[in-house]
Amino acid sequence: MSAVPAQVPPAAAPAAQPVALPTQVADQLARIEDKASRIEDKYARSEALLARVEDRVEAAGARMNEAARQSDLAALRNEVRAIAERTRRLxxxxxxxxxxxxxxxxxxxxxxxxxxxxxxxxxxxx
The missing domain is CATH 1.20.5 (Single alpha-helices involved in coiled-coils or other helix-helix interfaces)
Structure with a gap:
């Protein structure tokens, strides 16, 4: 008898099946995720710190402008006072x-x- 090989239907593309990773690779990926998480936390803290610094710089600039205006007003008051003293003697x-x-x-x-x-x-x- 002659053996006729049975035709094997073409195999469909295998569905994405979860591949079991070796424990060493899984540990390494977990460490990388931890480091990425810590880096994200540090980035968020740095961003918050920079926002606070920016707010403080803006506040300091506002205070400096106010101080400059106050010194201008003080100089103007001194000038008016000097003129008033001169005119009092008239x-x-x-x-x-x-x-x-x-x-x-x-x-x-x-x-x-x-x-x-x-x-x-x-x-x-x-």
Whole structure:
């Protein structure tokens, strides 16, 4: 008898079956995942730290601007105070009115005296 080999149907592509990894490789992958997790944690902490530093720098900049404005205001106050001290020493309106009245009265009195004493030459003619 002749043996006829039975036809074997073509095998379908094997489905993705979980492959058992050797324990040494599984341990190494677990260590890599742990390290990656720690690196992610460090990155998150660094990001948070940088955000806090950025906030502090912005706050310090705001304080510096405020201090600069305060020093400008202080300088302006000093200038206004110096001008006020100078103007306080000036004569007031009352003193100016009294001076004007005294000057007018003296001018009239001296003009009358010059006319009475016949000192017309002292008064210039126009």
């Amino acid at each position: 004569p007031g309106a009352g003193a100016l009115i009294v001076t004007a009245l005294v000057t007018a009265v003296l001018t009239v009195a001296l003009t009358l005296v010059a006319q009475r004493l016949n000192l017309q030459g002292l008064i210039p003619l126009r």
